[in-house]
Amino acid sequence: MTDLTMTPLRLAVLGMDERTAKLFKMFLQGPCRRQAVIVEDGEEAEACMIDMDARRATELFDRERQTHPERVLVLLSLNDCASSPEAVFVKKPVQAQGMLHAIGRARQILEGRKSRKTEKADAETQPASLRTVAVPEKSDGSVSKVAALLDEQSFMSYLGVRDDIDPADPKQAAAAHYNPKDFLQGRFQSACALALSRQQALRVETPWKPLVVFPQTRRIWINADEAQLRAACAIPMTNLAHMDIGGSRAATDLKAMAIDAAEEQLDPDRLIPLDAFLWKMAIWTSKGKLPADVSLEHEVTLKYWPNLTRFLLIPHTMRIAALLHHSPHTACEAARILGIRQQYVFAFISATHALGLIEQQPKQQIARAEFQPSAKPEPERTSFLGKILKHLKMS
């Protein structure tokens, strides 16, 4: 049996020239006591080290995430970074202690995945009578159904960094849009809409994996974990059509059929709330861009607050929701008023658009007074409310 704590961690490298890679090889052999080695054949690697300060690092990061979702990413950067669940950061200049810590953390992540796989396999092979052991956990509510928070660092790690755009520049405006129909998101939205319109539980063959939709309870089932889903969301349909992933070759049309007896018996705890699923897909797919049919020139209003205790929260979700629910603004205006990156507002609008929660209207010709709530609290009171908010977020 391979013991991960004894054998060197196999590392692939990206974003480094040959000389730097060679230096790293020596550094790992010497000061890092051969706790990790750079493998020549990248395919054997368990982890991938990326220089995030290199040109096109974000592109390299995205590609690696898509092609090798199983690998732990070790990210080198000059900027101070916090760890995200699936990546390990090492601050430059790289020192032996920091690198050893990162290697240890990468091993922990790999070990964690390995033991989860073993547990899953054990659970599947155990006789039915033993499965009831896990039942008490369910009474506390399924963690998978609870909102997860993607902080700014994680957002950028997963979705990349996009510079703010000038909405008046047609080139930049075009680059800030994506078409959900070009990605799985569009197909999944159509599949859900189809089941909801028929009000019948349907199994829908999508170009990736089949989706089972239960419209009465607004739940869906798909045989994919979070990482697989995230990776698949990023692949354009044109590329997906040439890949054989998930066991079913890409098809152009959706094929829907009534669910079979086995699907009727699906474990309710493995069903995902439909809205939370579409919301998450839109965020992974948009990567901080706007859907094609949301105009940068139009003002956007949030019709209803989304069910934020059960959705994936991106940075500043609550502030964006409150602002767009309070009064209409263009996407770029909203980012400016809140003093945040446009990509957060664009991702939020993508997610709410996927759920049909936004309305658009041409921008009012009469300039609206700059963000003046009808009964704006006094500064002293705002500061007091801010203190409460900080307390709630910190504790």
Add this chain to the structure above:
Amino acid sequence: MIQYNKIIFTGPVGAGKTTAITSLSDVPPVKTDETASDMTKSRKASTTVALDYGMMTLPGGDKIHLYGTPGQERFDFMWDILTTGGIGLVLLLDNTRADPFQDLRFFLNKFAGFIEATSLVIGVTQTDIRATPLLSEYHRQLQGTGLNPPIFEVDARRRKDVSLLVQALLYTIAPGLEG
């Protein structure tokens, strides 16, 4: 001068008011639960007969008082007293009740003045036991009332859920708030 430093939790019997306050409070909450002896008994073993009280202490020493109203209507004389100086209202509704929309209307009516003067958020509890009515149906019920508050699914035992609900309350009072 009235100090606005209270958050009021209300809702029908068993909606999770006591639990929600316990989730947020920095100190062990004061509970006034008694063994239920009337109709309440069918929904829970004990119920709040006066009020629940919890507290959050902010950096700098300021205190936020968390008050839970008694769920039973016969104590509604206390509600006006409780809401004086309130920042806003957290209405918790139990999705397993026979008619949660009737509860919704009842509490909106009882607290209409307070809601108009402050702000409102709604947490729907027990959705893991009964998924319907869906949140979209609650939103539909509010059409025509002039109210369009945040409505979230909430597990009152989870601090994060209750915290997000109260955060939404603060943001509805002051959109753009930073904290």
